[in-house]
Amino acid sequence: MTRDDEGGRPMGEERNWAGNIRFSGTVAHPGTADEVRALITSGGPVRTLGTRHCFNDIADTTGALIALDRMPVVREISPERDAVRVSGGLRYGDIAPWLEAEGLAFANLASLPHISVAGAVATGTHGSGDAIGSLATAVRELTLLTASGEVLRLHRGDPWFDGAVVGIGALGAVLELVLDVEPTYQVAQRVHERPRWDAILGDLDAVTSAGTSVSIFTTWQRTDDADQLWIKQRGADDLAGDLPARLGAVPAEVERHPILGVDAEACTEQGGVPGPWYQRLPHFRLEFTPSAGAELQSEYLVPRGDAVAAIEAVRGMADRISPLLLVNEIRTVAADRLWLSGAYGADVVGLHFTWRPDEPAVRALLPDLEAALPATARPHWGKVFTLDGAEVRRRYARWDDFAALRAELDPDRRFVNPYLERLGF
Template identity: 75%
Template sequence: MSSERNWAGNLVYGAARLVHPESLEEAREAIVSSERVRMLGTRHSFNDIADTDGALIALDRMPRAIEISAARDSVRVSSALRYGDIAPALEAAGLALPNLASLPHISVAGAVATGTHGSGDRIGSLATAVRALTLLTASGETRELRRGDPRFDGAVVSLGALGAVIELTLDVEPTYAVAQHVYEAPRWDAILADLDTVTGAGTSVSIFSTWQRTDAADQLWIKQRQRDDRADERAAVVALLGALPAAGKRHPILGADPQACSEQGGVPGPWFERLPHFRLAFTPSAGLELQSAYLVPRRDAVAAIEAVRGLASRIAPLLLVNEIRTVRADDLWLSSSYGADAVALHFTWRPDEPAVRALLPEIEAALPDSTRPHWGKISTLDAGEVRARYPRWGDFAALAASFDPERRFVNRRLEMLGL
């Protein structure tokens, strides 16, 4: 398996074998017969959280299921499906998911297990849409957990430590249209003077910066549900920031071809064609890149952004783009927005991992001590520090031990975290 790599190409998997079961029975056999096992999704993790020295099991060849409930309020899906596979089927039925991440290329199970998110003051991470999940445990047993089960909040963002998620049931709602507006050069001082007003200017708001300058960010992207459109309020916020409408279509990374990006210019379109920044048919972002992401409670957001601003001269040479966006609080034990509304600082780096890893301790030391790194991205924060920032970590460790007493799903990264 020495040639198998993650999406970014910065990690060669150390697994002895890669297995693609085509049925539940084959998946069960692969898990039960392996001393060590991990699940592999679309390979979008930038660290070794999915790796193992045993068997890597990918469920992408399992039967595909997209089953809408009779009440039309949920959909049951195969865990390996990408959001971009599910969305058109929901749209055809007049339904939608509450939110999407910046790219539709990622698998549902992988995104949920790592607490991946989109953006929105009033919208939770992708994991908050989960109302039920089905696990295949190390012993070959199938278990379903639903909202209301006392273990459910610990099992959703699970880091793959409980077993193989084979199905999930997600909340859905009636379909909706979204329009996307892009503005340039919003002033940092105005943004930080009233960050809540800025992030509340739309359904989903992103601030992009290369930190080549510290007086203004590069771009402000505002995605707005059409039925909730408040054009006058949006215009007032944009004017306050001194920003100007983009003269044409833009990519988050300055100078990159915007063809890969979703439609802009305020043209309304289906939710799944506007909420992501990138289109499914294209390579998202820069392709060759590394990523780090840190989520801070909203109360600490301005201090966190100011800390990054203070390191602009150190960050800019390695940076492709920094995106700032928001996530609503939730009760999922290992969610980066557990217990508090969060502001996410995403760094898309040039593909120079030694230089990035040398810089990250400086950034992490400058950020507030409430900061939580994204589980699937590059961070150098001490494992003990990470554990300390999750009040329910001990409960999660006990839950993982109860589901996987032989520790078959534990890998090097989870061992470092104390599981």
């Protein structure tokens, strides 16, 4: 077993998925709600852990780190068959095949099926699609165990609901969620190579609406064209028409990984072959290490009206970005009303950066990148960013409302950690 050089502990036991964060507290694996309550109310700081697919210290604390992976498994379909109740510690990849066997589906999945439901929802994590909201928009009920030990159930439409869903771990432990589902469907995925940037930016709306889910991948090693255009479409038909050709793109002759030169074995099937929604909407298969493995990530979500300017700003920094970059993915998310969502109040375009695992160099670059992006860009809560707390707060219209909700549910600041302190809590 590989050991941590400084502490002699097993690698991964007290680290995040990427290995760049060493957790400061003691990890506990409660098996019941009463055990979670005892940990929360025993005194001292506390945070909850999902699958640790975060790249900053959002989940860290010096006290108790509550992992929900050993809680009882809850998977219950509503009588109307339009919703499913699940335990927060489950991964999407644990739920999706079971849903498919029941003839049901989620409207959306993120790039990775490896992430926990509670963690993904709490950070506003998303997939891609002009008409598809983040994973948090599927939540219709949330069960929180708060700092007082109270079980709080919030339903869509309740006064606090829109503030609590994307809760960045500040409000309590998310034990269960009820999520919207729909009848199962199939998706076909096609990859096109070398679309021209000028053509993409000349009609970005046409590009992102070419499929149910569309992603543009590039390493910025060239600034005239991107590397790949991935189009996922419900059903078997290719509804993009001649758009890829008008962009100067050509169909990929073999299956591709988003990162050039990496074997595509870990990726979901391409080539326009229809398959179940959960085997096409993610970029990566559950049984493989996703993406590159050794990496860092940042993401900024900008309103669609600012998207072209944001991409041009990144394009203008290509010579500085590309040496640190594994791949940049550009994708879309529909607007919502969740207070701390990156898509609050506006359809957004996400600029997602998968970096080489050189955190000092990445952190040295990010202030210049953040300054070049439009002042409307909101950083993903679980990824690396350097914007100061005051500037982050300025970009959320309901920030003060969330701060009041946090103070109401956690007056003793049990869930507040250094990450939240930097945001002003």
